[in-house]
Each structure stands twice: as structure tokens, then as C-alpha cells.
Amino acid sequence: xxxxxxxxxxxxxxxxxxxxxxxxxxxxxxxxxxxxxxxxxxxxxxxxxxxxxxxxxxxxxxxxxxxxxxxxxxxxxxxxxxxxxxxxxxxxxxxxxxxxxxxxxxxxxxxxxxxxxxxxxxxxxxxxxxxxxxxxxxxxxxxxxxxxxxxxxxxxxxxxxxxxxxxxxxxxxxxxxxxxxxxxxxxxxxxxxxxxxxxxxxxxxxxxxxxxxxxxxxxxxxxxxxxxxxxxxxxxxxxxxxxxxxxxxxxxxxxxxxxxxxxxxxxxxxxxxxxxxxxxxxxxxxxxxxxxxxxxxxxxxxxxxxxxxxxxxxxxxxxxxxxxxxxxxxxxxxxxxxxxxxxxxxxxxxxxxxxxxxxxxxxxxxxxxxxxxxxxxxxxxxxxxxxxxxxxxxxxxxxxxxxxxxxxxxx
Amino acid sequence: xxxxxxxxxxxxxxxxxxxxxxxxxxxxxxxxxxxxxxxxxxxxxxxxxxxxxxxxxxxxxxxxxxxxxxxxxxxxxxxxxxxxxxxxxxxxxxxxxxxxxxxxxxxxxxxxxxxxxxxxxxxxxxxxxxxxxxxxxxxxxxxxxxxxxxxxxxxxxxxxxxxxxxxxxxxxxxxxxxxxxxxxxxxxxxxxxxxxxxxxxxxxxxxxxxxxxxxxxxxxxxxxxxxxxxxxxxxxxxxxxxxxxxxxxxxxxxxxxxxxxxxxxxxxxxxxxxxxxxxxxxxxxxxxxxxxxxxxxxxxxxxxxxxxxxxxxxxxxxxxxxxxxxxxxxxxxxxxxxxxxxxxxxxxxxxxxxxxxxxxxxxxxxxxxxxxxxxxxxxxxxxxxxxxxxxxxxxxxxxxxxxxxxxxxxxxxxxxxxxxxxxxxxxxxxxxxxxxx
Numbered sequence: 001x002x003x004x005x006x007x008x009x010x011x012x013x014x015x016x017x018x019x020x021x022x023x024x025x026x027x028x029x030x031x032x033x034x035x036x037x038x039x040x041x042x043x044x045x046x047x048x049x050x051x052x053x054x055x056x057x058x059x060x061x062x063x064x065x066x067x068x069x070x071x072x073x074x075x076x077x078x079x080x081x082x083x084x085x086x087x088x089x090x091x092x093x094x095x096x097x098x099x100x101x102x103x104x105x106x107x108x109x110x111x112x113x114x115x116x117x118x119x120x121x122x123x124x125x126x127x128x129x130x131x132x133x134x135x136x137x138x139x140x141x142x143x144x145x146x147x148x149x150x151x152x153x154x155x156x157x158x159x160x161x162x163x164x165x166x167x168x169x170x171x172x173x174x175x176x177x178x179x180x181x182x183x184x185x186x187x188x189x190x191x192x193x194x195x196x197x198x199x200x201x202x203x204x205x206x207x208x209x210x211x212x213x214x215x216x217x218x219x220x221x222x223x224x225x226x227x228x229x230x231x232x233x234x235x236x237x238x239x240x241x242x243x244x245x246x247x248x249x250x251x252x253x254x255x256x257x258x259x260x261x262x263x264x265x266x267x268x269x270x271x272x273x274x275x276x277x278x279x280x281x282x283x284x285x286x287x288x289x290x291x292x293x294x295x296x297x298x299x300x301x302x303x304x305x306x307x308x309x310x311x312x313x314x315x316x317x318x319x320x321x322x323x324x325x326x327x328x329x330x331x332x333x334x335x336x337x338x339x340x341x342x343x344x345x346x347x348x349x350x351x352x353x354x355x356x357x358x359x360x361x362x363x364x365x366x367x368x369x370x371x372x373x374x375x376x377x378x379x380x381x382x383x384x385x386x387x388x389x390x391x392x393x394x395x396x397x398x399x400x401x402x403x404x405x406x407x408x409x410x411x
Numbered sequence: 412x413x414x415x416x417x418x419x420x421x422x423x424x425x426x427x428x429x430x431x432x433x434x435x436x437x438x439x440x441x442x443x444x445x446x447x448x449x450x451x452x453x454x455x456x457x458x459x460x461x462x463x464x465x466x467x468x469x470x471x472x473x474x475x476x477x478x479x480x481x482x483x484x485x486x487x488x489x490x491x492x493x494x495x496x497x498x499x500x501x502x503x504x505x506x507x508x509x510x511x512x513x514x515x516x517x518x519x520x521x522x523x524x525x526x527x528x529x530x531x532x533x534x535x536x537x538x539x540x541x542x543x544x545x546x547x548x549x550x551x552x553x554x555x556x557x558x559x560x561x562x563x564x565x566x567x568x569x570x571x572x573x574x575x576x577x578x579x580x581x582x583x584x585x586x587x588x589x590x591x592x593x594x595x596x597x598x599x600x601x602x603x604x605x606x607x608x609x610x611x612x613x614x615x616x617x618x619x620x621x622x623x624x625x626x627x628x629x630x631x632x633x634x635x636x637x638x639x640x641x642x643x644x645x646x647x648x649x650x651x652x653x654x655x656x657x658x659x660x661x662x663x664x665x666x667x668x669x670x671x672x673x674x675x676x677x678x679x680x681x682x683x684x685x686x687x688x689x690x691x692x693x694x695x696x697x698x699x700x701x702x703x704x705x706x707x708x709x710x711x712x713x714x715x716x717x718x719x720x721x722x723x724x725x726x727x728x729x730x731x732x733x734x735x736x737x738x739x740x741x742x743x744x745x746x747x748x749x750x751x752x753x754x755x756x757x758x759x760x761x762x763x764x765x766x767x768x769x770x771x772x773x774x775x776x777x778x779x780x781x782x783x784x785x786x787x788x789x790x791x792x793x794x795x796x797x798x799x800x801x802x803x804x805x806x807x808x809x810x811x812x813x814x815x816x817x818x819x820x821x822x823x824x825x826x827x828x829x830x831x832x833x834x835x836x837x838x839x840x841x842x843x844x845x846x847x848x
Contacts, residue, residue, distance in 0.1 A: 018598055029673040035679065043704045050703045121453045122446035123460045137829035138822045139784040141798060146822075149814045349689035355791055363691065377699045385688045385696075392687035 047378075060383075062374040063088070069369050071360045073276055084370045090363030092387060098282055099348040100359065103289035106347060107340075110294025117299050128295065135292035141353055143289055148281035148357045155180040158268050175261050177269050182276045183325060184262035184269040191256030201255060208247040216240050278359035282351065290347045301336035302328070334406050339398040345392055352388075362387055425824035468499075478816075483510065484809035494676040503816050509802050515820065518640015518795045523717075524568075525630065530641050531565035534558050534837035535650070543835070566647070569633035570624040576616045580608035597754075598677035642824060648714070649783040652721040656782070657775070659722065660729025661768075665759065667730060668737050678730070685727035690785050693720050698792040717789050725782040732774035736767035769843050780829045787825075797821045 017027045051058060063085035070080050075093045078086055117128040137145070156168035158179050170177045177184040193201045219239060227233040262272035305328050313323040354361040355368070367384040371377050434440060446754040447457045479502055482488040488504035495500055508515070517525055538558030541551040560574040588604035624630070639647065666678030685693070697720040698713065740763060748758030768775075790799035804810050 027672050029671050032671075032673055032677070033524060046706055047703045049707055053707055072424070116456075119453075119456070120446065120449065121456050121460075124456045127460050127464070133830065134826070137780070137784075137826045137833070139787040139798075139825055141787045141790075142818060142822050145798065146814075146818050149818070153812075153814060231793075250761075352689040352691045355789075361684065363689075367692065367695065371699075378703060381692065381696055381700055385692055388692065389687035391686060393683070 004028045018111070038060075047350065051378075056375070056378075058378065060379055062376050062379070065374070067370065071365065073279060073360050084366075084374065087370060088362060088366035088383070091360060091362035094359065095348070095354075095361040095363075096349055097358065098279065098286070098351045098354070099284050099344075102286040102290065102347045102351065103344045105283065106343070107296055109287055109291030111298050113291060113295035114298025114302070115294060132136065132292045135289050136296075139369060140285065140289045140350055141356055143355050144281055144285040144353055147285045148277060151182075151277040151281055154178050156182075158264065161264050161269075170262075175259070175272075177262050177264075179269065180277070181268065182274050183280055184274055186259040186261045187271075187273045188257050191258060193255050195272050205248065205251055208251055209244075212244045212247055215243050276359075278354070278357040281357050282354055282359050286347055286350060290343055290350075291404050293343050293346075297336055297339045297343065301332040304335045305331050337406070338403055339400060341395060341402075345395050348391060348395075349388060382398035412529055454772055466805070474501040474503050474815075477501065478505040480505045480509055482506035485811065485813050486809075496679045497821060501528045503819075504813060505816055507804065507810050507813050507816050508820055511800075513593070514641065514804070515797055515800055517643050518800060519638045520640070520643065521632075524634065527565045527631075531562035532643075532646070534565075535562045564631075566639070566643075567634055567636075568631045570620070570628065570630040572620045572624045572627075572629070576620050576623075577612070580611050580616060583611055584608040597756075619814060630755070636712050639714060641797055641800050644714070644789070644794060645783070645786040645796050648718055648721055648789065651718045652725055652782050652786075653779045655718070655722040656724075656726040656729055656778075659726035660775075661733055661764070663726060663730035663734035664737060667734055682727045682730050685724055686731070690721075690724050691788055691791060693724055694792050696720070701826075713792070713794065717792070717794065721782060721785065724785075728778045728781070729775055732771045732778060733767060735774065736769075737763065737773035739770050740766055772836055772840055772843070780832050784825065785834070794806055797824070 017023050038294070058176075064083050066081055067084045067087040068080050069087070071078055071087065071090050073094055075097060076090060078090045113128045113131055116124050117132065119125050119128075124205060155178055158177075158181060160167040161170065161177065161179075168179075175186045190201055194204065195201055200304045223234050223236055260271050262269045262274075265271075309327055309331065310323055313327040314320075351361055352363045354364060358364070363384060366387075367380055367398075371380040431437070432441075435444065448454045477492075477496055477500060479488050479491050482491055482504065483506070485504055485507070488502075488506055492498075492500060492502045513522065513525065518527065520528065534554070535558050538551065538555040541547040541549060541555060557578070560578045564571060564574045584604040584607055587607040588600045591600035591603050663678050663682055666674045667682060669675050669678070694717065697716040700711065700718055744759070744762060744766065748762040751758075753761065787798050789796050789797055790802075793799075795803065798821065801821060804817065805813055
């Protein structure tokens with residue numbers, strides 16, 4: 001009993017703060033905290049002094065003042081009388097537009113290139129390797145400028161389409177005009193729309209598509225239940241086709257949908273949709289560049305699934321395409337999706353290179369012209385940074401949720 | 412038994428010699444059949460690829476090889492083309508490269524001083540070799556320690572005492588560590604080795620440089636940052652960013668894995684903030700806002716600001732890559748290090764980091780490649796990188812309207828740099844591979 005020794009009774013010594021691991025971490029954190037606070041207050045103090053010296057204050061009132069500049073590419077109503085805040089929203093929408101378009105095309109290109117690079121066909125595999133290495137190793141900015149120059153310098157002028165024997169003709173049955181002022185494509189117009197606002201009609205169409213997809217999933221679930229009960233899976237593809245296309249067709253016919261083709265009028269094309277060179281160049285360059293990275297991700301994901309998985313599936317008598325769908329792809333997706341999402345994030349951030357071709361994204365409106373006109377660098381850059389930061393945090397948050405739902409459940 | 416087999420008429424007595432495979436099953440024909448036309452789909456793909464290749468090559472090859480190398484303007488180029496090849500022929504005007512190559516390489520650096528950046532670059536490359544390839548003699552590491560200062564001095568010029576007294580700060584830090592590590596213990600020694608150089612640089616180095624260079628003016632012609640440009644600028648920013656961001660990124664990754672709540676949260680906040688915002692916005696911050704955050708009246712070099720921003724930016728990405736490597740190590744490695752009685756820094760330095768960094772090599776090199784490509788973005792804050800120079804060249808009357816030749820050259824240069832970095836990473840991965848396959 002008397003051998004029981006209590007640890008040091010001499011109480012707390014100052015040197016324990018450094019040499020005792022129980023206290024050391026606290027010491028380090030407190031010191032780090034103090035240093036951080038000092039640094040932070042130094043920065044804030046400097047900023048306040050500098051702002052005072054320049055006679056500026058810190059407020060966001062400029063957002064409700066009239067902007068006074070025009071934005072040629074806009075998704076919502078905007079005039080030069082609108083406020084800086086509205087200009088920022090137009091820019092944000094443009095950023096989202098290019099990001100969504102880019103992500104879709106980049107995924108298509110990347111998946112095709114990634115799968116083809118694994119092809120047994122030597123020529124195709126090498127061609128895809130050239131594409132991937134070529135785009136991955138050259139700066140994105142150069143590609144944007146190159147495609148923009150290609151669009152503005154090498155494409156025919158609108159006047160070349162004129163006359164009995166024009167120097168240039170429209171593509172795709174006279175519906176698409178590629179000119180040095182941009183690409184003109186047909187748009188779908190409604191002769192007798194159900195609603196006065198155009199976007200409501202389109203929302204209706206999109207709602208119909210979503211409803212059809214939902215119905216198709218329900219039908220699939222019903223078929224699976226029936227297969228499990230009887231052993232025979234009912235043939236579904238014609239039902240699925242009908243369910244998918246019938247509502248859209250009915251809506252289109254009811255609203256009198258027709259194509260509005262672009263045509264030459266005066267010195268330029270009118271009608272249809274005008275895709276500006278800046279949009280096209282940025283879109284193609286971002287998609288091709290990110291597509292090359294996605295191709296590598298897809299290739300890596302498929303290679304990461306060990307051959308034993310495929311062989312095991314074959315040994316069970318599962319047919320090759322079913323093996324791909326039920327065995328390889330679900331496992332490959334777990335490897336592919338996280339880096340894929342981070343590529344989407346990169347694409348969204350890289351869309352700020354719009355500055356190179358004058359596409360009016362949020363950096364060009366809020367972080368460009370607005371800052372220049374109001375002289376509010378601090379507030380403008382802060383808002384711009386916050387926009388990108390929140391966008392990334394939302395996307396990476398969604399990615400984390402997805403990762404947790406698909407990761408291997410180890411016990 | 413042998414007798415019976417010999418007497419049977421249908422059993423061959425000796426082996427017939429091996430025969431040639433059928434024509435369709437050997438050599439080129441077999442290879443083509445297996446690799447290009449093994450099925451309907453593959454045949455279609457092959458033919459489509461051939462069409463694509465032909466379309467691309469038939470448009471670019473004549474343009475490349477008809478190129479005109481000697482002319483003094485785009486107009487002159489076109490005259491030569493019209494005279495020799497006809498007006499319809501497509502021919503590149505490579506003359507812009509022969510004429511403007513020095514500018515694309517060095518920007519507006521004084522032409523008679525071109526040897527200085529070249530020499531600096533060569534010294535730096537030699538100094539890098541012992542780090543990149545373990546076969547090189549270890550004594551070169553002495554050069555590695557001095558090369559950054561020598562190269563800096565060669566490129567920017569000015570008094571030799573600036574770089575010398577800055578380097579002295581590092582020496583002071585090392586001395587402080589050596590002296591105190593014996594007597595006062597590791598923690599105090601590390602703190603001192605950080606504090607001593609900082610105090611020295613902040614308060615002593617400046618006056619020291621001005622007094623000594625006043626007394627002993629040794630120096631070469633100074634060159635301003637504004638005169639730097641072209642690939643030289645891209646390489647300076649790229650190399651500085653790469654070298655500085657690796658240690659910072661590793662520290663951030665360790666911070667993010669740390670048990671200390673505050674350190675952990677600060678690292679996470681820093682990494683996510685940097686990664687969430689595009690580099691362009693950070694560069695604008697550096698050029699527009701940095702003056703707000705520093706004491707009134709401070710104004711420091713724009714190239715230095717860009718290097719700091721690029722370093723911070725890519726260190727956040729490297730931190731994420733290294734964190735992946737740290738997380739991929741089995742927990743047993745950490746526990747083994749602890750059970751050997753190693754303290755935190757020793758276990759990291761000797762056990763954890765060597766393995767984690769090995770795993771993260773591809774990601775780290777990819778980040779470096781991204782960093783080098785991103786140096787082109789400095790054009791937006793007014794620095795003359797290769798793309799900025801191509802705009803400047805296009806704005807002159809002689810070369811107004813020249814696009815493709817410059818793009819091709821810049822693209823090719825970047826491709827060579829980035830591709831060789833990628834190959835080096837593959838070489839390193841192979842060299843460090845330990846498991847048997």
C-alpha cells in the first residue's frame with residue numbers, strides 16, 4: 001500500500017507547459033491563437049488606415065446604383081439603367097450557363113475519349129492519347145484564344161452568304177450559319193403558347209420530361225417486381241419510348257411549336273439564337289480541356305476495377321454487357337465520381353478566363369466593369385470571392401454526401 | 412511397344428519441321444487485322460480515325476512545311492508566298508519567330524544581358540539535378556543551397572550584397588538551431604531558428620545592405636521586374652512557385668491532419684478558401700488589394716506579389732494531394748512510429764512522410780504542371796508572359812494579324828515543359844516502386 005506513488009505532488013510547474021505533453025498542445029494552440037489575432041488585427045488596422053488615407057468607406061451601397069453599362073450576353077432582362085446588383089446577377093447567370101454547358105459537353109467528350117483510349121484498336125487508342133496529352137499539357141488560356149481566333153479570323157463573314165453563288169453556305173439543311181460574328185442556330189418558338197411568359201412554357205416542357213423519367217423508373221420497378229415473381233421480364237423499350245416522347249409531343253403540338261430559322265437580313269443574320277463567338281470559344285475550349293482530364297479519370301476508374309471482377313461475373317454466367325452494367329460500372333463509378341466533380345469545380349472556376357474573350361461572366365461584370373466604375377475594389381472582390389467560394393462549398397458538400405452514400409461500408 | 416509403333420503405318424516416325432504460319436496470321440497483316448480491323452465496329456472506328464487524321468494533316472502539314480522563315484513583316488511573308496507558291500497556297504510565316512524569338516523568350520530584358528538569365532537558369536538546373544536524380548554527386552547540394560541567390564542576382568542584377576545578406580539570414584537560423592538544440596532543447600531551438608532570421612531580415616538586413624554596398628559597391632547592372640517577360644518570366648514564376656509551395660503544402664497537409672483543434676481549423680479554412688476561388692481572382696487581389704492590407708506606403712515588386720499568390724494557391728492544392736497520401740497510409744504505420752518512441756516531427760520525417768509523399772507523387776507533379784500552365788494568367792494583371800508578348804507582337808504594324816504561328820510556338824513550348832514534367836513523375840514512380848508486381 002505504501003508503494004503506491006502519486007505523480008508529482010509538487011504541483012504545477014511552468015516548464016510543464018512546454019515539456020509535458022498534456023499541456024504542450026494547449027500552449028501551442030494558445031500561442032498560435034495569439035499570433036493569428038495579432039496578424040489579423042494588423043491587417044484590419046492597415047486596411048482601415050489605407051481606406052481612410054484614400055477617403056473611402058466600406059459599404060455595399062453601390063450595388064443599388066444604376067450600372068450604366070450594357071451587357072451583350074444576358075439571360076434575364078437587363079439595360080444600362082439597371083443596378084450594379086442586377087449586373088452582378090446577369091454575370092452570375094452567365095457563369096452558371098457556361099459552367100453547365102461546359103460540364104455537359106466535357107463529360108460527353110471525356111467519357112468517349114476515356115473509353116476509346118482503352119480500345120483494342122491501336123489507331124483509335126493512340127489518337128485519343130494525342131488528344132488527352134495535347135490538351136492536358138498546354139495552358140487553357142491558349143486554347144481559348146486559339147479557338148476564339150479561329151472563330152473570328154477563319155469563319156466567313158455574313159456577307160459571304162449573300163448572292164446567287166455565295167462564298168459560304170449554311171449547314172444542316174440551311175438551319176445553322178457559322179459566321180465570324182458567331183453561330184446562328186434555329187430556336188423553337190411557340191405559335192400559341194399556353195402562358196404569356198416564354199420561360200413558363202419551357203418550365204412546363206422540362207416538368208413534363210422530369211415526370212416522364214419518373215414514370216419510366218416506376219415502370220422499371222414494376223417490371224423488376226414482376227420478374228422476381230414470375231421469372232419473365234416484360235418487354236419495356238416501346239413503352240418507355242412512348243412514355244418519354246408522348247407528353248413532349250403533345251405539349252409541342254398543343255403549343256404550336258415550330259423552328260425559327262436564322263436568315264440573312266441586311267448585313268447580318270436575324271431569327272433563331274445567336275451564340276456569340278466569346279461563348280462558343282469559351283465553351284469549346286473549356287469542354288475540350290476538361291474533357292481531356294475527365295478522359296483520364298474515366299480510364300483510371302475502369303482500370304481500377306480488377307479483372308477478377310469481370311471474370312467472376314463471367315464465371316457466374318452473366319453476359320458481357322450486363323457485366324458492364326451491373327458489376328464493373330457501379331464499382332468504377334465510386335472511383336470516377338469524386339475526381340469528376342472536382343473537375344466540374346475546376347471548370348466552373350476556369351470559366352473566369354472569360355476575361356480573355358470578353359464573355360460577360362460574373363468576374364467581368366461584378367469583378368471587372370463594376371469595380372472600375374465605382375472604385376470599390378475591396379467590396380467587389382470580396383463579393384466575387386464569396387460567390388465562387390459558396391459555389392465550391394455547395395458542390396463539394398454535395399460531393400461529400402454522395403461519397404458517404406457510395407463508399408464501401410466497412411465494419 | 413516401340414516395335415508396334417514403328418510397324419503402324421499411321422504413326423509418324425519423326426517430327427515434321429515447324430511450318431510458317433499462314434500469310435494472314437503473321438507479320439504486319441496479322442497486326443493490322445488484330446489491332447485495326449478485328450470487327451465491324453473496330454473497322455468503322457479505324458476508318459473514321461484515318462479520315463480525321465487525314466483531314467487534320469492535309470490542312471496543317473502544307474502550311475507548316477511551306478513555312479517562310481526569313482521575312483521582316485507579315486506583308487513581306489505574303490509577297491514571298493505569292494511569288495514562290497502562288498496566292499492560294501497556305502504557308503506559315505515562321506519569320507515572326509526567327510525575328511521575335513528573343514523577345515518571346517526574354518521579354519524586354521536588355522539584349523546585351525541575355526547571357527545573365529541563361530547562365531542563371533543553367534546554374535539553377537545543375538543545382539536541381541542532385542534533388543531530381545539520386546545518382547548525382549551529393550556535393551552538388553552545396554550548389555543547390557546557393558543557386559537561388561546566385562540566379563536571383565544574375566537575373567535582377569544590382570548590388571551583390573542584397574542576396575548575400577538575405578542568405579545570411581538562413582545561416583543565422585541554422586546556427587541558432589545548432590547552438591540552442593544542445594543546451595535548451597528542441598522546441599526553443601526551433602522557435603529561435605524561426606525568430607532570429609525574421610528579426611534579422613526585418614530590422615538588421617536592410618541597413619546592413621545599404622551601408623556595406625555604400626562602402627563596397629560590388630554589383631552588376633540592375634534590371635527592373637517590368638523588363639522581365641516571355642518564357643523567362645513563366646519559368647521564374649513557375650519554378651519559384653513550385654519550390655516554395657511544396658514545403659508549405661506539406662505543412663498545411665500536416666496541419667489539416669493535426670489533432671490540435673485550432674491548427675486544424677485554420678488549415679482547413681485556408682485550404683478551402685484558396686481552392687474555392689479561381690487563381691485569376693487571387694491575382695487581381697494581389698494587384699488591386701494587397702496595398703490595402705499592408706502598412707501605408709509599402710509597395711513591393713509585382714513579380715514578387717505574383718510569386719507569393721501563385722505559391723499560396725498551389726500550396727493549398729498540394730496540401731490536398733498530400734493529405735490524400737497521408738490518409739492512404741495504414742494506421743499501423745503511425746502506431747509503429749509511436750511505439751518506437753519517436754516524437755511527432757521525427758515520426759513524420761522518418762516514417763510517415765516518405766511513404767505518403769511517394770504515394771502522392773503523381774498528384775504533386777500534376778499540381779506543378781497546373782501551376783506552370785497557370786503562369787499564363789499573369790497576362791491579365793499586365794505582366795508580359797508569352798501570351799502577353801504574342802498580343803504585343805500582334806499589335807505592331809509589321810506583324811499585325813499574325814495568330815497561328817505564335818500560338819503554335821507557345822503551345823509547343825508549354826507542351827515540351829509540361830510533358831517532360833509528367834514523364835519525370837512516371838520515372839520517379841517507377842524508381843520508388845517497392846512492391847513486387
